[in-house]
Amino acid sequence: MKTLPSQLTPFVRSDAVGALLAETLGHPDAEFTLSALGRLTGVSGPVVHREVTRLVDAAVLQDRMEGRNRLVRANPEHPLYAPMREIIAATYGPVPVLRAAFDGVDGAEHVYIYGSWAARRGGEAGPFPNDVDVLVVGDVPRRTLSAIAGEASDQLAVPVNITRASREDWDAAEPPPFLRTVRSRPFVDVMTGAVHGG
Template identity: 65%
Template sequence: MSNRRNLRATRASGEGGSPSGRVPGLDSPFKRDIYSRFVKTLPSQLTPFVRSDVVGALLAETLGRPGEELSLAELGRRIGVSSTIVHREVGRLVDAGVLWDRQSGRNRLVRANVDHPLYGLMRDIVAATYGPVPVLRRLLDGVAGVSDVYIYGSWAARRSGEPGEFPNDVDVLVVGSTPRRVLADVAARAGEEIGVEVNISRVSPADWQDAAPSPFIATLRERPLVEVLRADRDD
């Protein structure tokens, strides 16, 4: 009982998080990194029947590319969580028959079980909800001039747990110098794959890091952002 009282006191005092979801000490863009999309106080509102945000991200990485085998280390790198969490959640999905796994040397490889009776339904639902991150990562990774990529707006808000109507489009921010016509082509291709409209805005790295940002950037910094790509991320 004492441990529970200590935990409640810690939460009430704001240590380790805050009721508003803001992270103490991370308000300044020069003092904080983008807060991890998996460290949050509220569950994602994109697919309420998926047991956790991590599971949704794992399903998006696997069900969307059924012929691809991924190691647990690669899955953890892509979705930004520890190997322990990946191992636990993959084990549950394998036990449920949603994923297949096999051992290859020291690596455990997993892939979608396309023979599952609900595979098609699960793939379509996950693609419409968690699918934007892996799709955009694949389409923008390696594109000249792309530095950082984030999803913002209503999709990011639902992913971060804010209640509201299901988003009817996906707003993407590219930090870099890629020509806008190239980004428009990527947006069109992503929209076709995801099944909803994709809008890509571009800002320069200097503007994104400016201590006196434009109203647009200032607003983005205050609202949920979901990381897709980041140039300085250690993979």
């Protein structure tokens, strides 16, 4: 499977690496199996294995074996750890930040990022996104969404705009024009990290 070059952080070797670093550098106290990283990022197993091996060889990540599982984590002793973490948080941070924000929120059936940020994740060239547009499919109170948007905006240091849509409208064969546009362009599933559409 071909990996797309990163449009969010051009010096990162691929979009897959950006997504992997967002999970690991974004959670420096956590250890991840390779299969868990694949589930969280939407990156295929062989690509996860190859890129994690490169990152371990470069001492950006550390690994250890536990039985048959290879566990990896961020290496906070790397000389560039702090600036790398800051840059990756600013570019690839929306997925893990929003996943954590919506963890356990009743009524959020799907959470998608769309708009310019998703377009960059989808490989489209363009200017750096100045906000993050989020679509929540389900029945979450607007007050809850507003609180999540405020907290996520603070964490990401860019405005996070959340729109809500019903499951019926999202699944409709002929969705409303706004949802038709969202589905026709790249959008990112916050829970799986997978890029769709476009």
